[in-house]
Amino acid sequence: MSVLTAGSLLPLLHLLLLLGQSIGAAPSFSVDYKDDCFRKDGEKFRYISGSVHYGRIPRVYWKDRLLKMYMAGLNAIQIYIPWNYHEQFPGQYNFSEERDVEYFLKLAQDIGLLVILRPGPYICAEWDMGGLPAWLLKKKDIVLRSSDPEYIAAVDKWMGKLLPMMKPYLYQNGGPIITVQVENEYGSYFACDYSYMRHLTKLFRSHLGDKVVLFTTDGAGVNYLKCGSIQGLYATVDFGPGSNITAAFGAQRHAEPHGPLVNSEFYTGWLDHWGSRHAVVSSVAVAKSLSQILTVGANVNLYMFIGGTNFGYWNGANSPYAAQPTSYDYDAPLTEAGDLTEKYFAIREVIKMHRDVPKGPIPPTTPKFAYGAVPMKKLQTISEALEMLSISGPVQSLYPQTFMELDQAFGYVLYRTTLPVNCSSPTPLSSPMNGVHDRAYVSVDGVAAGILERNKVLTINVTGKAGSQVDILVENMGRINYGRYINDFKGLVSNLTLGGRPLTRWTMYSLGIDDVVRQGLLGENPPKQTDSPQPGVLSPPAFYGGSFTIPDGIPDLPQDTYVKLPNWRKGQIWINGFNLGRYWPSRGPQVTLYVPAYILSTAVANNVTVLELEGAPCGSQPCTVEFTATPVLNATVLSDNRQQRLFVRGDIL
Numbered sequence: 001m002s003v004l005t006a007g008s009l010l011p012l013l014h015l016l017l018l019l020g021q022s023i024g025a026a027p028s029f030s031v032d033y034k035d036d037c038f039r040k041d042g043e044k045f046r047y048i049s050g051s052v053h054y055g056r057i058p059r060v061y062w063k064d065r066l067l068k069m070y071m072a073g074l075n076a077i078q079i080y081i082p083w084n085y086h087e088q089f090p091g092q093y094n095f096s097e098e099r100d101v102e103y104f105l106k107l108a109q110d111i112g113l114l115v116i117l118r119p120g121p122y123i124c125a126e127w128d129m130g131g132l133p134a135w136l137l138k139k140k141d142i143v144l145r146s147s148d149p150e151y152i153a154a155v156d157k158w159m160g161k162l163l164p165m166m167k168p169y170l171y172q173n174g175g176p177i178i179t180v181q182v183e184n185e186y187g188s189y190f191a192c193d194y195s196y197m198r199h200l201t202k203l204f205r206s207h208l209g210d211k212v213v214l215f216t217t218d219g220a221g222v223n224y225l226k227c228g229s230i231q232g233l234y235a236t237v238d239f240g241p242g243s244n245i246t247a248a249f250g251a252q253r254h255a256e257p258h259g260p261l262v263n264s265e266f267y268t269g270w271l272d273h274w275g276s277r278h279a280v281v282s283s284v285a286v287a288k289s290l291s292q293i294l295t296v297g298a299n300v301n302l303y304m305f306i307g308g309t310n311f312g313y314w315n316g317a318n319s320p321y322a323a324q325p326t327s328y329d330y331d332a333p334l335t336e337a338g339d340l341t342e343k344y345f346a347i348r349e350v351i352k353m354h355r356d357v358p359k360g361p362i363p364p365t366t367p368k369f370a371y372g373a374v375p376m377k378k379l380q381t382i383s384e385a386l387e388m389l390s391i392s393g394p395v396q397s398l399y400p401q402t403f404m405e406l407d408q409a410f411g412y413v414l415y416r417t418t419l420p421v422n423c424s425s426p427t428p429l430s431s432p433m434n435g436v437h438d439r440a441y442v443s444v445d446g447v448a449a450g451i452l453e454r455n456k457v458l459t460i461n462v463t464g465k466a467g468s469q470v471d472i473l474v475e476n477m478g479r480i481n482y483g484r485y486i487n488d489f490k491g492l493v494s495n496l497t498l499g500g501r502p503l504t505r506w507t508m509y510s511l512g513i514d515d516v517v518r519q520g521l522l523g524e525n526p527p528k529q530t531d532s533p534q535p536g537v538l539s540p541p542a543f544y545g546g547s548f549t550i551p552d553g554i555p556d557l558p559q560d561t562y563v564k565l566p567n568w569r570k571g572q573i574w575i576n577g578f579n580l581g582r583y584w585p586s587r588g589p590q591v592t593l594y595v596p597a598y599i600l601s602t603a604v605a606n607n608v609t610v611l612e613l614e615g616a617p618c619g620s621q622p623c624t625v626e627f628t629a630t631p632v633l634n635a636t637v638l639s640d641n642r643q644q645r646l647f648v649r650g651d652i653l
Contacts, residue, residue: 052077182197268305315581317480321480401508429497452472
């Protein structure tokens with residue numbers, strides 16, 4: 001048994017004294033208007049942050065991506081919380097597994113990263129409806145992002161759930177969150193409702209307290225800050241490489257004469273649209289502008305540091321309607337699959353000139369494996385599998401109903417009617433009010449007749465006898481996420497006409513395709529053999545299936561991979577029931593889809609299910625999908641979309 005002497009007690013007492021001081025000094029983070037900076041625990045502080053969206057990255061890779069961000073020299077990350085990702089149905093909340101944002105926050109803190117939180121309610125983010133849940137549209141005339149009482153009631157309830165969950169993670173409470181954004185780029189929205197912004201400010205304060213730094217983000221122009229900034233919220237700006245930095249921060253100074261300079265979205269790349277070229281921003285341009293921003297002492301967040309993937313149906317769209325692809329690679333410093341790039345190291349070198357970066361090895365790029373070609377065979381058409389696919393059975397009405405009227409947010413709805421008259425010669429089937437949202441695959445008596453597409457193809461010709469069955473499969477390709485048209489209804493949102501006469505007596509089927517694929521029901525109930533479609537010829541939407549096994553003689557498998565669909569046209573693909581997203585190589589620029597290793601199995605065969613909407617390349621020769629180790633996101637395309645200048649989102653107001 002040891003005896004404590006007076007000499008041995010002195011170091012212990014000194015340690016206890018230091019511990020007592022650290023315990024007594026509560027963590028703090030604030031804006032210093034006198035010295036134009038942030039202060040963290042009383043000391044001057046500047047953040048160099050990067051955007052990362054947990055909903056676009058498989059949970060098994062969260063640690064890998066965050067470590068790579070930390071090793072690049074970042075001391076913070078910026079995250080959005082998509083409302084519709086966590087409350088897909090009113091009052092039903094999901095914060096588990098891939099949606100476990102609290103685990104993500106803890107992981108960031110454990111790695112040594114602070115967090116800039118952007119909880120919405122609106123986030124943009126090239127995410128479906130800007131993160132707002134589609135069920136808000138059940139009130140057809142709702143004015144989103146305004147003082148509309150029904151919108152406010154929904155926001156209050158959501159924030160009443162979310163913000164108390166976030167409060168323990170505030171920096172002053174021992175967590176990683178240093179600042180919290182209220183709304184998002186509100187100065188780019190038509191409503192300009194100061195009462196709404198004041199309501200949100202009070203709402204956030206009531207749940208988070210008075211000590212947290214609340215802020216806004218807007219474009220770097222006084223016209224944006226006019227409606228986007230409000231007293232009580234610290235105003236920041238966003239701008240990309242090549243901008244006039246003095247002028248951009250001059251706009252912020254118009255709203256905030258004193259305080260830290262902040263670029264909340266410094267664009268490392270840009271977003272893509274189907275039918276337009278893949279956006280690329282040079283590493284040199286990014287590094288040069290980043291160096292200038294850091295040289296003037298500003299805080300900066302790199303948007304995106306890693307983009308990730310719009311798995312399933314989560315992609316958004318811009319106006320005039322242009323949907324974003326499955327890949328959200330963004331030409332970011334870390335690729336969609338988390339690979340290190342030249343841009344990553346260029347940014348790291350710039351940061352090294354302004355602060356110490358962590359020493360030690362950077363986690364390497366994850367290996368990829370080419371599993372090769374997988375033969376596919378036809379299973380059933382949508383029409384043949386309809387009874388199985390229909391969620392709640394047929395719904396009948398005189399005129400077509402929207403997705404929300406049918407209680408369906410995403411995916412596909414089949415609209416069915418009959419030809420009221422003989423159409424022995426080609427007769428125009430039209431959407432005179434541009435009411436196909438967003439793409440409709442038309443067949444008459446099981447024979448493909450054509451495709452109607454929002455803003456692009458409003459009329460096709462059909463033939464058939466009176467009483468012929470007309471099937472119209474309507475695809476929701478993603479809701480508009482930016483601008484005044486975010487109240488984006490889906491389905492047949494206005495009636496179709498045949499030869500100028502309105503079509504009536506519709507039967508509608510909400511389709512639960514994901515559940516059927518997940519349960520493997522299509523494979524268990526193969527259809528009767530039908531004639532194979534001719535390659536290149538339009539055919540009714542149909543499912544195709546195949547499987548592959550992963551070699552057991554190769555160590556470290558499974559690995560990440562990419563899947564491409566040579567000569568397939570447009571559709572959706574699932575692997576082992578996991579919805580990878582949409583493919584559209586015929587329009588591009590994206591050709592391959594990212595396949596994370598965690599959805600693959602070495603124990604059993606891996607099932608591949610494809611819903612081809614236009615026509616599979618399956619004639620007398622077997623058709624295949626191919627797994628490759630190399631992504632293709634920049635295939636040359638003939639763009640039929642309006643080219644948008646980089647770093648300008650398009651239709652602003």
